[in-house]
Amino acid sequence: MYVVVVYDTLAARNPKILRTCRKYLHHVQRSVFEGHLSDAQLRRFHNAVETVLDLAYDSVLVYTFPPGAVPQRLEWGAVEPAPTDVL
Amino acid sequence: MPAAARTYWLTSPCRIRRKDESLIIERDNAANVHIPVTDVRDIVACAETDLNTAVISLLNRHRVNVHFLSYYGDYAGSLLTSDTSTSGETVAAQARTAGDPHASVAIARSIVDACAFNVRRVVDRKLLARPYTVLRESIEDSTSQAQLMGAEGTFRRSAWEVIDTKLPDWLQLNGRSRRPPRNAGNAFISYVNGITYARVLTAVRLTPLHSGIAFLHGTMERQRHSLVLDLSEMFKPLMAERLLLRMASRNQLKEHHFDRDTNQAMLSDTGRKLVVQTIRDEFAVTVTHRTLARNVAYDELLYLDALALTRHCLEGTPYKPFRIWW
Numbered sequence: 001m002y003v004v005v006v007y008d009t010l011a012a013r014n015p016k017i018l019r020t021c022r023k024y025l026h027h028v029q030r031s032v033f034e035g036h037l038s039d040a041q042l043r044r045f046h047n048a049v050e051t052v053l054d055l056a057y058d059s060v061l062v063y064t065f066p067p068g069a070v071p072q073r074l075e076w077g078a079v080e081p082a083p084t085d086v087l
Numbered sequence: 088m089p090a091a092a093r094t095y096w097l098t099s100p101c102r103i104r105r106k107d108e109s110l111i112i113e114r115d116n117a118a119n120v121h122i123p124v125t126d127v128r129d130i131v132a133c134a135e136t137d138l139n140t141a142v143i144s145l146l147n148r149h150r151v152n153v154h155f156l157s158y159y160g161d162y163a164g165s166l167l168t169s170d171t172s173t174s175g176e177t178v179a180a181q182a183r184t185a186g187d188p189h190a191s192v193a194i195a196r197s198i199v200d201a202c203a204f205n206v207r208r209v210v211d212r213k214l215l216a217r218p219y220t221v222l223r224e225s226i227e228d229s230t231s232q233a234q235l236m237g238a239e240g241t242f243r244r245s246a247w248e249v250i251d252t253k254l255p256d257w258l259q260l261n262g263r264s265r266r267p268p269r270n271a272g273n274a275f276i277s278y279v280n281g282i283t284y285a286r287v288l289t290a291v292r293l294t295p296l297h298s299g300i301a302f303l304h305g306t307m308e309r310q311r312h313s314l315v316l317d318l319s320e321m322f323k324p325l326m327a328e329r330l331l332l333r334m335a336s337r338n339q340l341k342e343h344h345f346d347r348d349t350n351q352a353m354l355s356d357t358g359r360k361l362v363v364q365t366i367r368d369e370f371a372v373t374v375t376h377r378t379l380a381r382n383v384a385y386d387e388l389l390y391l392d393a394l395a396l397t398r399h400c401l402e403g404t405p406y407k408p409f410r411i412w413w
Contacts, residue, residue: 019107024123036093041125086096086364087112087120 002065003042005033009058016052017060023048026083035083092128094286094386096367098360102137103130105145124149129289131282132156133363138166152292154285159267159353160278165288174295180400185300194399194406195232195303198320199239201408205324206246208411210332211253218245232303250328254335257342267351272331274345274352275362279327280319282366287319288312290389294397318392321409325385330365339365374413 005025009017018027024045025033037045042064049060065071073082101114110122124145130153138153146153147168157163184190203222207215218241225238243263251259260272268274291298291314301313303320334340344358354362373382376391383391392409399406 019109022107022121022123023109024125026123026126027121035123035126037125085093086098086360086367087101087114 001037001039001042001067002070003033003035003037004063004065004071005060006063007031007058007060009053009060013052013054013058017049017058020045020048020052028080028083092126094128094367094370095122095130096363097130097132097136098134098363099356100135103142104139105141108145110142110145124151127151129154131285131363133160133282133359152289154288156278156281156285159351160274160281160359161266162281162284165285167288167292172293172295177295177397177401178297178300181296181300181397184400185302191302192230192232192235194396195235195317196226196229197406198303198317198408199235200226201410202320202324203239203242205321205409205411206243206328209324209329210246211249214249215242215246218242232305235303246328250332253332258331258335258340267353269350269352271340271342271345271347271352274354275331275340276327278354278359278362279330279366280323282363283322283326284315284319286370286386287322287389287393288315290393291315291318293390294393296393296397296400318389318396321392322389325409325411326366326369330369334365377412 003025005021007017007021008031014031021027021033024037024041025035028034042062046062053060097112099114099116101112104111104113106121109124110127112120112122114120127149129151132153132155135158136153136155143166146166150168152168153166155163155165184194200223203219207219222238222242225241226235229235229238247260247263251261254260254272258272258275259270260276261270263276264270264273265277268277288298291312296314298312298314301317304311304313304316339361340358344355344361345352346355370386371384373384375381376383379391388409395404395406398404
């Protein structure tokens with residue numbers, strides 16, 4: 001399924017969560033990630049993120065889209081190029 | 088094939104490095120790109136690529152194969168992860184089937200037939216009707232792999248000639264030539280064949296089959312994935328010939344997509360990017376599978392065919408090589 005992840009964490013923990021997210025998803029904005037994950041991968045990702053977070057202060061939002069759906073996105077400003085598999 | 092992971096195509100010279108248990112692609116002329124390892128099914132390196140031990144151990148842990156195409160676009164080799172789906176029983180059954188002259192010639196026959204069927208389907212049904220009947224007759228008469236390959240060669244030659252009539256002058260093949268390809272059309276076909284070969288190798292690695300034990304191509308050759316040569320035979324027309332004819336008729340291929348010398352040709356940088364993108368999209372195209380009753384991507388067809396062969400060796404289910412059914 002397609003997943004968009006947004007996080008809001010204490011600045012000191014940002015690099016840690018960034019590294020964890022990079023393992024599973026494409027970095028599209030400072031604290032926004034997106035990409036395809038299987039159910040198992042999502043669960044693994046969830047566990048990995050949980051060990052990094054302070055659940056009393058930080059928050060992570062995960063938007064999931066039903067299988068086959070890819071959200072359209074409109075872009076403004078200096079947007080990073082969309083993730084591609086031809087490099 | 089396992090979902091939720093993609094094939095990555097590297098079309099410009101780059102270095103793959105490991106960073107934070109994940110991959111980072113460094114290029115001279117563009118910004119670094121982070122790739123999530125979990126998103127990688129395999130990598131096709133179409134341009135010069137550097138990697139080191141740290142990356143290799145990470146790739147191995149995530150079961151990611153890397154295929155390399157050489158400067159001229161022919162298959163240069165692969166970095167294969169250690170076998171995951173080992174099954175001595177399957178390999179023994181495969182070896183028994185390949186060792187039995189009767190059984191292996193039967194498979195080789197069906198492969199040659201399916202390949203010719205696909206070529207005819209893709210190129211021209213009418214003009215190739217006659218060569219196809221001739222081929223089927225000689226298939227019946229053949230008793231060895233060498234005879235079969237010969238018969239296939241004859242059929243292929245008439246197919247190349249028919250293809251030439253549908254191509255603009257500068258793209259015409261004038262006979263198939265390899266290592267190096269002599270003209271633009273041949274360069275294109277070699278390139279696509281190389282990629283198809285790499286994709287089939289990935290598919291075979293997902294099954295317990297041994298990639299060196301083949302039915303049509305010589306089994307005894309060293310350092311060759313002969314089984315992959317066998318299996319890619321049916322898929323080459325689906326990718327190479329069909330894409331060549333389509334891209335030519337749509338005027339997508341231009342002369343600047345090729346670097347041509349007097350006696351050899353290869354894709355230029357822009358050409359390579361265009362071709363790789365086209366193939367990438369083509370592998371994602373889906374068709375409805377009749378027995379599975381669901382949509383299946385071309386990519387998955389390779390895997391299904393390898394599975395069918397596994398089942399044939401293990402259980403004796405009749406093996407019907409892939410034929411274009413749509």
